[in-house]
Amino acid sequence: MLVRIAVADPLPVFRHGIVEILRDAGFTSETPDDLFAWVRDEQTTIVILTLRTDADWRTLEGLRRTAAGLVLVALLEQMSVGDSVRALRAGAACVMARDTSPAAFREGFRALVRGESLIPVEVLRALAAPEAEGAASGEPSPTERDWLRSLAGGVTVGRLAAEAGYSERMMFRLLRDLYTRMGARGRTDALITAQHRGWL
Structure with missing residues (x-):
């Protein structure tokens, strides 16, 4: 070949x-x-x-x-x-x-x-195993941590979606699910939580 x-x-x-x-x-x-x-x-x-x-x-x-x-x-x-x-x-x-x-x-x-x-x-x-373990503890996956870091750095959801290969609507849905899993009320709360837990 x-x-x-x-x-x-x-x-x-x-x-x-x-x-x-x-x-x-x-x-x-x-x-x-x-x-x-x-x-x-x-x-x-x-x-x-x-x-x-x-x-x-x-x-x-x-x-x-x-x-x-x-x-x-x-x-x-x-x-x-x-x-x-x-x-x-x-x-x-x-x-x-x-x-x-x-x-x-x-x-x-x-x-x-x-x-x-x-x-x-x-x-x-x-x-x-780790996705299930991470999901149970609310801990983001390595890719999700990258998303949080990008958002903390000022990247828009639209740009994040383009880089990740998703539609903007799907990106919003994935982020909403992530915030919920983290126990956060929204983006700002999720970024504060991620900062406190050392995920950024």
């Missing part, structure tokens, strides 16, 4: 290292400047994206909405269960530590090309 592969990381040396690791494993990859234009281009594509900043997380979610057949690999600065779950829910098919060894990277990438994903057991357990 012919697969197009893109590597996106802010450090040129790191990008080059991933390209070399992939070359050693028999894969050719590219480092496009405009990922969104690149994924709209052709056939099956894999994007390897480092997640370090909020903008990187938004890129991950945006790429997921851009091309249906796109396979996303998330490289995390700090490999944690929470960030792994967040990346998988945001559209990543595979999550690896940014400082993983070349051999482990090759193994994970080969599995991905075969249509499989190597996910740690503790991450699978968290994927199976």
